Amino acid sequence: MLTFLVYIVLTIFLLGFLSRLFVYARSPAPLKIATTPAPVTRLGVAWRLLTELLFFNSLFKADKLAWAGGLAFHGAMAVVLFRHLRYFIDPIPAFFGPLQIIGIVAGIAMAAALGFLLLRRLVFERVRYISSQADYGVLFLLLAIAMSGLLMDFVLRPNIVAIKTNLMSMWSTVTGLPPLNSAGDVVFLLHLLLVAGLLVIFPFSKLMHAGGLFFSPTRNQVDNPREKKHVNPWAES
Amino acid sequence: MADYHVPPVEDDIKTPSLKIGTMAHLAPYPATAKHMDPMGFPGERVENWQEKGIEKLGELLKKYRSLQVYLDICVKCGACTDKCHYYLGTQDANNMPVQRAELMRSVYRRYFTPAGKLFPKLVNATDFDEETLNKWFTYFHQCSQCRRCSVFCPFGIDTAEITMAAREIMNAIGVGHKYSVEIIGKVHQLGNNLGIPKPALKGTLEFLEEEILDSTGHDVRLPLDQEGADVLLVAPSADFFSEPHIQSLMGYAKVFHQAGISFTISSYASEAANFGMFIGSYDQQKKIAKRVVDQARALKVKRLVVGECGHAWRVAYAFWNTLNGPLDFLDPRYPAPQHICEFTHDLLKRGALTLDKEANDPYRVTFHDSCNVARATRMGPNPGGQFEIPRELIRAVCNHYVDMDEETVREKTFCCGGGGGLLTDELMDLRIRGAQPRVTALKRVMESDKVNFMALICAICKAQFTKVLPMYGIPMEMVGGVHQLVSNAIQLGANKGVV
Ligand code: HEM
Ligand code: SF4
Ligand code: SF4
Ligand code: SF4
Numbered sequence: 001m002l003t004f005l006v007y008i009v010l011t012i013f014l015l016g017f018l019s020r021l022f023v024y025a026r027s028p029a030p031l032k033i034a035t036t037p038a039p040v041t042r043l044g045v046a047w048r049l050l051t052e053l054l055f056f057n058s059l060f061k062a063d064k065l066a067w068a069g070g071l072a073f074h075g076a077m078a079v080v081l082f083r084h085l086r087y088f089i090d091p092i093p094a095f096f097g098p099l100q101i102i103g104i105v106a107g108i109a110m111a112a113a114l115g116f117l118l119l120r121r122l123v124f125e126r127v128r129y130i131s132s133q134a135d136y137g138v139l140f141l142l143l144a145i146a147m148s149g150l151l152m153d154f155v156l157r158p159n160i161v162a163i164k165t166n167l168m169s170m171w172s173t174v175t176g177l178p179p180l181n182s183a184g185d186v187v188f189l190l191h192l193l194l195v196a197g198l199l200v201i202f203p204f205s206k207l208m209h210a211g212g213l214f215f216s217p218t219r220n221q222v223d224n225p226r227e228k229k230h231v232n233p234w235a236e237s
Numbered sequence: 238m239a240d241y242h243v244p245p246v247e248d249d250i251k252t253p254s255l256k257i258g259t260m261a262h263l264a265p266y267p268a269t270a271k272h273m274d275p276m277g278f279p280g281e282r283v284e285n286w287q288e289k290g291i292e293k294l295g296e297l298l299k300k301y302r303s304l305q306v307y308l309d310i311c312v313k314c315g316a317c318t319d320k321c322h323y324y325l326g327t328q329d330a331n332n333m334p335v336q337r338a339e340l341m342r343s344v345y346r347r348y349f350t351p352a353g354k355l356f357p358k359l360v361n362a363t364d365f366d367e368e369t370l371n372k373w374f375t376y377f378h379q380c381s382q383c384r385r386c387s388v389f390c391p392f393g394i395d396t397a398e399i400t401m402a403a404r405e406i407m408n409a410i411g412v413g414h415k416y417s418v419e420i421i422g423k424v425h426q427l428g429n430n431l432g433i434p435k436p437a438l439k440g441t442l443e444f445l446e447e448e449i450l451d452s453t454g455h456d457v458r459l460p461l462d463q464e465g466a467d468v469l470l471v472a473p474s475a476d477f478f479s480e481p482h483i484q485s486l487m488g489y490a491k492v493f494h495q496a497g498i499s500f501t502i503s504s505y506a507s508e509a510a511n512f513g514m515f516i517g518s519y520d521q522q523k524k525i526a527k528r529v530v531d532q533a534r535a536l537k538v539k540r541l542v543v544g545e546c547g548h549a550w551r552v553a554y555a556f557w558n559t560l561n562g563p564l565d566f567l568d569p570r571y572p573a574p575q576h577i578c579e580f581t582h583d584l585l586k587r588g589a590l591t592l593d594k595e596a597n598d599p600y601r602v603t604f605h606d607s608c609n610v611a612r613a614t615r616m617g618p619n620p621g622g623q624f625e626i627p628r629e630l631i632r633a634v635c636n637h638y639v640d641m642d643e644e645t646v647r648e649k650t651f652c653c654g655g656g657g658g659l660l661t662d663e664l665m666d667l668r669i670r671g672a673q674p675r676v677t678a679l680k681r682v683m684e685s686d687k688v689n690f691m692a693l694i695c696a697i698c699k700a701q702f703t704k705v706l707p708m709y710g711i712p713m714e715m716v717g718g719v720h721q722l723v724s725n726a727i728q729l730g731a732n733k734g735v736v
Contacts, residue, residue, distance in 0.1 A: 027302040037620035062316035062389035127315035132361040212310035218393035225555045
C-alpha cells in the first residue's frame with residue numbers, strides 16, 4: 001500500500017514539476033525586459049542567477065528580516081535534504097558521520113526559521129494583509145515536517161534500520177507499511193505522509209518559485225538588445 | 238482648480254500604515270468608440286466580456302513568459318509592498334505591487350489552476366466579475382509601469398508586465414482608457430502625440446532658429462524632413478511645444494551644430510514616445526515604432542538619435558531592434574539607436590565641445606533618474622552607463638552637483654508619479670500623491686545643499702513635475718532637461734567639431 005502511495009506521489013511531483021517547467025520554457029519571451037543594470041554577457045547572467053539562488057541578492061536590498069529568515073530556512077532545508085540521502089544510500093559514505101551533527105543543527109535552524117517566517121507573516125501588517133490561507137498552510141506543513149523530524153531525533157526514535165530496509169526494498173518489490181512497533185515508528189509514518197502532501201501540492205502552488213526563478217525574463221536575459229536582434233517568435237513580420 | 242489632497246512631506250520617506258480603498262474612487266476616463274474603433278478595439282464593452290477577457294488572458298499566458306511565470310511564482314514574501322511610490326503616497330492596499338498583481342493573479346487562479354478551480358477560498362481565487370473588472374480598471378491605471386518593484390523582488394517579478402497585460406485584456410473587451418488610446422490615434426493621424434501638423438512644426442522650428450540666432454548670434458539650424466542628413470533626431474513631441482522641454486531641444490540643436498554633424502527632424506516620425514507600451518500592445522508598439530524606422534530609411538540617414546524621453550528610450554533601446562529591426566542600414570560604428578546623452582557625451586570625450594560651466598553657476602543641480610531609463614535600458618557599453626553618462630554630462634556643464642538620497646536614485650529611483658499613461662488631469666490626485674517620495678528626497682537636498690535645479694531626461698517627468706511640484710510649494714522652474722544645462726554652457730563657434 002505504502003509502495004503505491006510513494007510511487008503515485010513521486011509521479012505527481014515529478015511530472016507536475018517538470019510539466020510546469022516545460023510550460024515556462026516553452027512560453028515565448030517576445031521582448032527584452034531585463035531589469036537593468038543587467039549583465040551584458042551570458043556568463044554575467046549565470047552569475048546573476050547564481051547569486052540570486054544562493055544569497056537572495058534582490059531580497060537583501062528589499063527587506064533584511066525576510067532575507068535573513070528566508071535564507072536561514074532555505075539554507076537549513078538544503079542541508080537537511082542532503083543529510084536525508086543517508087536513508088537512501090547503502091552503504092552510507094563515511095563523510096555522513098560528521099555531517100550528522102550539522103544535520104541536526106540545521107533541522108533546528110529550519111524549524112526556528114519557519115517559526116520566524118510565520119511570526120513575520122502574522123505580525124507585520126502589510127505581510128499579514130497579503131497572506132492567504134494557502135500561504136499559512138505551506139508554512140504549517142513545512143513546520144510540521146520539521147517538527148516531526150526533530151521529534152524523531154530527540155524524543156521518539158523510530159527503528160531507523162528497519163525502516164530503511166523496508167524503504168530500500170520498495171524500489172524492487174511491493175512492501176507493506178514499515179514496522180509500527182513504537183511511537184517513534186508512528187511519528188515516522190506521519191513525517192512521511194506530510195512530505196508526501198508537500199510533494200503533491202508542490203507543482204500546483206507557489207512552491208514552483210523553486211524552478212520559476214530561472215525563467216524570470218527580468219533576471220535571465222542578457223542586456224544586449226542593440227547589439228543582437230532579439231527575435232519575437234510570434235511576431236508577424 | 239479642484240481641491241487636491243497634497244500629502245505631508247516629512248524629513249524622510251516613511252512607510253505608512255495600510256488602508257483599504259483610499260484610491261478606489263479614482264478611475265480614469267473610459268475611452269469611447271471614437272477612440273477605440275480606429276485601434277481595432279471594440280467600441281464599447283462586449284456582451285460576453287467575461288468569457289472574452291478570460292480567453293484573452295489565456296492567449297497572453299501563451300504569448301508572454303513573464304506573465305505566465307510571474308502569475309505562478311510569487312511567494313507573498315511582501316518585500317515589494319513598500320516599494321511602490323503609489324502605495325507610499327496613497328496608503329491604498331491595492332497599490333502594493335503584490336496586491337495589484339493579485340487582482341489578476343486571483344482571476345488567473347480561478348480559471349487556469351487546479352487549486353483555484355477546486356478550492357477558490359483557500360487560495361484566494363476570484364471570478365472575473367463586475368467588481369473585479371472595476372478594480373482592474375481603477376488599479377491597473379494606478380501603476381506607472383516604473384518597475385521599481387521588480388528591482389527588489391527576489392524573483393524579479395515585474396508588476397509592469399502584469400499591468401500591461403491587464404490593459405491589453407481590457408482593451409480587448411472594449412474597456413479602454415481614453416487618454417492613452419486617444420493619443421495613439423493622434424500618432425497614426427499626424428505623426429505625434431500632441432497632434433501637431435507639419436506646418437505648425439515647421440513654424441516652431443523656424444521660430445527656435447531665430448530665437449537661438451537672437452540670443453547667441455549663431456545660425457543654428459533645426460531642419461525638417463531633410464533627406465541625406467547624417468542623423469535622424471527623434472524627440473518626444475513635447476520638446477517642440479512645452480516648457481521646459483523646448484530648452485532641451487535647443488540644446489540638442491546646438492550640440493549638432495557645434496559638432497558639425499548634420500541632422501534632421503521628421504514630420505512623419507515627429508514622436509519618440511510610444512504609448513503602445515503603456516497599453517501593452519505589441520502590435521501598436523510595432524506600428525508606432527515603424528514610422529521612425531521607415532523615415533530613417535526614406536531620409537537616408539546614417540544614425541538614429543533619440544531625445545530626452547524615458548519610456549521612449551526604453552522602446553527604442555530595448556524593443557526597436559525586435560519590433561522593426563535589424564537596423565543594419567545605419568552606420569555600424571555607432572549604437573543604433575543612440576541616446577542624445579550618449580551622443581553628446583561621446584562628443585565631449587572626443588573634445589568636440591567647448592563648455593563654459595560658469596554659465597550654469599546660478600544652479601545647484603541634482604538629477605532625477607527617470608525610471609524607464611534607469612531600470613529598462615542602458616547607455617554606453619557598461620551596465621549602469623545610464624546613470625553615469627547623464628551625471629558626467631551634468632558635471633561637465635555645471636559646477637555644483639549633488640545626488641539625492643541613494644535610496645531614491647539610480648536603480649532605486651522613484652517615479653515622478655505621472656508615467657505609464659497616467660499623465661492626465663483626471664488622475665491628478667494620484668499623480669500628486671505618487672510624487673511624494675521623490676518630492677521628499679528633493680526637498681532634503683534643497684534644504685541641505687541649496688539645490689535649485691532638478692535635471693532629468695524624460696518628457697513625461699518634465700510635464701508631471703512642472704505641474705505637481707508647485708502643489709508642494711516648489712517652483713516649476715526647478716525642473717529642466719540635461720540638455721537645457723548643456724544649452725546654457727555650450728560655446729558656439731569656439732572650436733568647431735570633430736566628426
Ligand atoms: C531554487 C530553489 C529556491 C529558491 C531560490 C527559493 C527562494 C525563495 C525566496 C527568495 C523566498 C522569499 C523569502 C521569504 O519569504 O523570506 C522563498 C520563500 C519560500 N520558499 Fe523558497 N526557494 C527555493 C526552493 C524552495 C523549496 C524547495 C521549498 C519548499 C519545499 C521552498 C519553500 C518556500 C516557502 C514555503 C516560502 C515562503 C516563506 C514565507 O512564507 O515567508 N522554497 N523562497
Ligand atoms: S511598476 Fe512601479 S507603479 Fe507599478 S506596481 Fe511596481 S512600483 Fe508600483
Ligand atoms: S517581492 Fe516578489 S515574491 Fe515577494 S510578494 Fe512581492 S512580487 Fe511576490
Ligand atoms: S515619467 Fe519619468 S519617472 Fe515617471 S515612469 Fe516615466 S520615466 Fe519614470
